[in-house]
Each structure stands twice: as structure tokens, then as C-alpha cells.
Amino acid sequence: MSLIQWDEAMSVGMDELDEQHRELIDLLNESYDAIQRHDETLMVLLIDKMRDYSMVHFQAEEAVLRSLGYPDIEAHTKQHRIYADKVDEFRRDMLVRTNLSQVFIFLSRWLTNHIMHEDRKFIPWLPETDDEGA
Numbered sequence: 001m002s003l004i005q006w007d008e009a010m011s012v013g014m015d016e017l018d019e020q021h022r023e024l025i026d027l028l029n030e031s032y033d034a035i036q037r038h039d040e041t042l043m044v045l046l047i048d049k050m051r052d053y054s055m056v057h058f059q060a061e062e063a064v065l066r067s068l069g070y071p072d073i074e075a076h077t078k079q080h081r082i083y084a085d086k087v088d089e090f091r092r093d094m095l096v097r098t099n100l101s102q103v104f105i106f107l108s109r110w111l112t113n114h115i116m117h118e119d120r121k122f123i124p125w126l127p128e129t130d131d132e133g134a
């Protein structure tokens with residue numbers, strides 16, 4: 001079973017970022033799955049992939065926010081860093097942890113909350129698209 005699922009309510013109004021959020025959610029779900037199946041090799045592989053992809057995504061999102069002149073970029077960037085640090089910390093001692101599933105539940109809640117409540121705050125700064133103006 002999936003840990004989280006992307007839905008329209010999580011859209012930040014920009015295809016590129018929505019696509020990246022979906023990919024991040026997929027990676028979280030796949031990693032969680034590997035944990036449930038106690039597949040350590042796959043776990044390590046997927047978590048590294050998720051960590052790398054988080055960095056790529058955060059950088060892309062921060063570049064968008066900068067280009068929009070989004071005023072809260074500093075606080076937003078700090079939140080990304082907290083998540084990245086959490087994933088790093090988890091990655092470092094994942095093989096000696098016993099509560100892997102809980103860590104993933106925490107990460108997925110954090111990500112859902114961040115997308116719904118922090119990322120969606122920049123929607124008013126996005127340039128209007130055709131369907132919005134119609």
C-alpha cells in the first residue's frame with residue numbers, strides 16, 4: 001500500500017514542480033515498500049535516490065522562487081534544509097535503526113504538509129496561465 005498519494009489538492013500551479021513532487025512521493029512510497037519487505041539492498045538504493053532527487057527538486061524550486069521574487073524564500077529554503085538534514089541523518093544510521101517505518105511516516109507527513117501549506121503559498125506569485133485568465 002502507498003504511504004502517500006499525490007492529488008490535485010497538492011498542486012502548486014506549475015507542471016514542472018508538480019511533476020517533481022509526484023516523483024518524490026513515488027520514491028518515498030517505493031522506499032517505504034522496500035522497508036516493509038526488509039529489502040536492505042533496495043532500501044539503500046532508493047533512499048539514496050530519494051535524497052539526491054530531493055536536492056535536485058529543492059534547488060529547482062528555490063530557483064523558481066527566486067525568479068518570482070517570492071518574499072519568504074529564506075524561511076522556505078530553511079525548511080528544505082531541515083528535510084534534507086533529516087533524510088541525511090536517517091541515511092547515516094538507517095542500518096542500525098529499528099523504527100524505519102516510523103521515520104518514513106514522519107517524512108511523508110512532513111512532505112505532504114510542506115507541499116500543501118508552504119509550497120502552495122507561492123501560488124499567488126506565479127504568472128497567470130491561460131486557463132486562470134479565462
Ligand SMILES: [Fe+2]
Nearest residue numbers: 061114118119
Ligand atoms: Fe518547497
